[in-house]
Each structure stands twice: as structure tokens, then as C-alpha cells.
Amino acid sequence: MSAVKHLSKTNALRILDSLGVPYEATEFETDGAVSGVEAASRIGADESRVYKTLVTVGKSGAHYVFVIPVAEELDLKKAAAAAGEKNVSMLLSRLLLPLTGYVHGGCSPVGMKKQFPTFIDESAVLLESIFVSGGRIGLQIKISPDDLAGAVEAKFTALCSER
DSSP states (O other): OOOOSSSOOOHHHHHHHHHTOOOEEEEOOOSSOOOHHHHHHHHTOOGGGBEEEEEEEETTSOEEEEEEETTSOBOHHHHHHHHTOSOEEEOOHHHHHHHHSOOTTOOOSSSOSSOOOEEEEGGGGGSSOEEEEOSSTTEEEEEOHHHHHHHHTOEEEOOBOOO
């Protein structure tokens, strides 16, 4: 089951434990938020396997969560289409903590204050496991994309901008 015994559990880890979802948690030293690419480097993972969690707000006022590779950019048109919205925009950073319970750089798709519609970039289905934030800066969770999708009722879809 979980590989974490000694670190303090975040809401994300407690929820995965309660659902019986297997994962491995990895911590890294940091003085504050780092980019996803830097987080990948610090845990020794290929950046194509490390995903960031982005929170948006749609034209309707509803919130949506998008999980994409850290080196990629969210295509807002694709995100809006996935969410069934006319358009979506990134949530202001100062609104992240009150809305989700997480800070910038430590936002996990698992364990937000409220479960928002969640979408994972389709690239994840090609991977045996991916890394996402564990709900705290300096904590990453290695998890199967299917297990993550099941835990947050996410859909897989194309979300990234073309390079």
C-alpha cells in the first residue's frame, strides 16, 4: 500500500489511504515552491512523468482542475471544451488556498476542500505511473494514472498546447 510511514500525512495521502489506492510518496528539500521541472529533477524523475495541477474558473463561474505534464502548457481552448465551457481562465494565485486548501506549488488533485471536475492529459494513459503533488510543497506522489483518475473521478483528454 502506501510507502509513507514517517512523514506527516496530507489530506491527499489520507484520502488515498482511505480509498485503498496504492501510491509511493517522495519528499524533497526545498525552501519554497519550485517549478514542476525542478521538482522532477529533485526527485530524479523524467519530467514527462511529473504532472502539475492547475485550477481554472470557467465563464459560468464553475471551477475545474487540469493535470498536465510539468513542461507543457495548458491549452485553454482545449480545457474549456473538455469542461463544456465557453472559456476558462487560470485561477488567481491568491484564491487557490481559500478555494482548494492547497498553496501554489503544493496543490494536489486529490483532497481539495471540494471535489471539482478534473481532467488529466491523455499522455498519462501511456505511462505506468505518474507523479503529482502530495498536497504540500516538497511532496510528490507516484501513482497509476488510472488509480488517480478513479480517486478524483477524472476524465482523460487532450489538454496541452501544440509545440
